[in-house]
Amino acid sequence: MRAMEKNALLQVIGLTTYFFAFRRTRIVKAVDNVSFEVKAGDRLALIGESGCGKSTVAASLLRVLPPSGETVGGKVLFEGEDLLQKSNKEMNQVRGRKIAMILQDPMMSLDPVFTIGEQIGETLERHTDLHGDSLIHRIKDLLLAVRIPEPERRIKQWPHEMSGGMRQRIVGAIAISCEPKLLICDEATTNLDVTIQLQYLNLLKELQKNTGVTLVFITHNLGIVAELCESVIVMYAGKIVERAPVMDVFDSPAHPYTKALLDAAFGLQDLRKRRPIPGEPPNLANLPPGCSFNPRCMYADDRCREEEPPEIPLAPGRSAKCWYPVKD
């Protein structure tokens, strides 16, 4: 763990979140001793397959875990204060105002029985003292900021009257309404068509330029990482297995899992034969001994099957949790 730097907006230290099932006889270690920091103004990618714990990290930060989940250890320092120690009331001042989140399915995040204007206004009313005309004015500005034309008309419309891309913009407008410091995008563009996806990613980039918001992308799409992220954290089976600047991840992945992910991704610029990752992601309630990736790893030997590797630093800002990190 690195020493506290002045410009770290978010520091996650040893975050551990478990899910309990069958009266606590079965423990699913969704997030296991995860530490990372996000600098102000950064664009960080948190990548991995479904079930690797990346969304649980986000839910733990905002303390919005489902009832079966519990953060059993660690610290989440946001602007120097530990979010895990705050009361619920204090957390309400953080959620939406300091840290906002955009989820995958805009049809789920928007309430079908409230108009667009009411839903954007709700967040503003809670966190600011805007009301009446100035509130309406601010809502219209937000709609324009996410490139929705004719805000006068849109403000009175319902979510079902809009396309998927437009709904996701509305969610974006709600997310940025209180000018948060940190915006977490959890698979925010996964359901969108490619042309709409690119429009949305450009919009996020522009928002960052204008407001300086720090972006964390939770995704399995390496294209998004290549397009706009600066640093990358790779998770596997609830743990961080590699962290590196984006160029290094694509040029010389150090962890065999990162390398395998890259080898398995489709690309339009390269139609050559790809190499699949053998096997399936492990069961988090019953992890293999040693390194969690060892049953699928082509470099694994006895040491990997018995002893869990530590995170080995490779260069400033780079590390891999592997006994035999791939070197260039």
Place this chain on the structure above:
Amino acid sequence: MAKNEFDYLLQIKNLKMHFPVKAGIIFDHVIGWVKALDGVDLTIKPRQVLGLVGESGSGKTTLAKVLLLLEKPTNGEVLFEGKDIHSLNDWELKAYRRTIQAVFQDPFASLSPRLRVQEIITEPLEVSSTLSKKELDNKVGEVLRMVGLDAGLRRVYPHELSGGQRQRVAIARAISTESKIIILDEPTSALDVSVRLQIVHLLMDLQKNLELSYLLIGHDLAMVAYMSTDIAVMYLGKIIEFGETKELLKNTAHPYTQALIAASLPDHPRLKQERTVISGEIASPLNVPPGCRFHPRCSRKKNICQEEDPSLIAVEKNHWVACHFNGGG
């Protein structure tokens, strides 16, 4: 496109599927038409992997439904061995249904939770063939092996399987009838990244070994290009570009296809480039723009584009495009 009628497995001619939009509660009346398919011409040849790409709402899935006899088209025909599939007699219908099978996106929804793997796979066989119980058992073992599953899994229920295993069962069901054409509707979208490629490679191997034809529907151009021999690009119910995969990617002619390729995310951060994103969204199929249906979003439109609907014209031997300027201009 076909020289003689035995060159193709399926020939789709000027296919139209218009859904009426009704208003009124007791005395309903038609107030408009959703033109999901608006004149599609396409040929599926033996051993061809035909990729069909387009945004949501372009009519890809409606086309699949018409081919699977789940929707009766408003107009046009689909020829199977020289006969329209919607006027086959009972006997021919059975043969057609055996020939064409489908694998859908979500293996959690497409497999019945109440049936064991064995029953899921034998269900289409019981309808379409006269195999004895023993022969059916052998067949199940055989197709499970072909899709890389342990024959012992025949006794389990779908909820005991992982996503990748379920999709393998769906594929096993599709090949069990010795089908010739399989419609793959987003076959890997619901799967994990690491499992996705395993399924893609399985499908490619089966296609080669069993000499199958695929109609591969997808919105991920990179995945479709990886698997397909040919690609058809659909926009608002019409094919606007068709060509051999390599030719189409190299000499992309239609502005919409170019925009799709430009909007694809880079393989590597070094390959990213400043690009112009096409503005707007796909129009509603309820309100298809007059003239070329892409013109409201096209950066190169001229007057003619607003008046006349361009038809598919060959620009190369294996490459057709529906644009007034053949993509140039």
